[in-house]
Amino acid sequence: MLFKNKNKVKQQGFSLIEVLIGLAILAIALMAGVKALTQSVQTQTTVQQQYLAMLSANDALNKLYLQKVWPEFEIYKANCSQLNVPLVCIRSTFATPNPLFRRVVIEVYLSDPSDPTVPQNPRLAKLTTIVFNYLTSNL
Numbered sequence: 001m002l003f004k005n006k007n008k009v010k011q012q013g014f015s016l017i018e019v020l021i022g023l024a025i026l027a028i029a030l031m032a033g034v035k036a037l038t039q040s041v042q043t044q045t046t047v048q049q050q051y052l053a054m055l056s057a058n059d060a061l062n063k064l065y066l067q068k069v070w071p072e073f074e075i076y077k078a079n080c081s082q083l084n085v086p087l088v089c090i091r092s093t094f095a096t097p098n099p100l101f102r103r104v105v106i107e108v109y110l111s112d113p114s115d116p117t118v119p120q121n122p123r124l125a126k127l128t129t130i131v132f133n134y135l136t137s138n139l
Helices: 002-007 016-068
Strands: 073-077 086-093 101-111 119-132
Touching: 016 086, 016 101, 016 119, 086 119
Parallel strands: none
Antiparallel strands: 073 086, 086 101, 101 119
């Protein structure tokens, strides 16, 4: 009976396999957290770019309204960067059934770093409005 009690050894601590499994689970959890953080930063960057693009499009439309210019049928590209974000605004003018009105569409894209008037996909903002011809109307 004494011989049996001497061979029984109590286990103290963790085995190497248990430690490795615990580290693997911890690594997977940390990788998921890093992935979520990276996705959050990318989403924040996209939202900021879209917000600045909408501001640029709104500025371009306001400029058109304030100048009271009758826009020609053309596609006009202009650099409209905001807060060090390189943006390009593309203004397109189209006819409407009523000759006193023209439809103006402003699209905003990120611009190419080498040429600020060359757009890159995807489109960040688009605004459409109708412009009245103040010059020829009797109003």
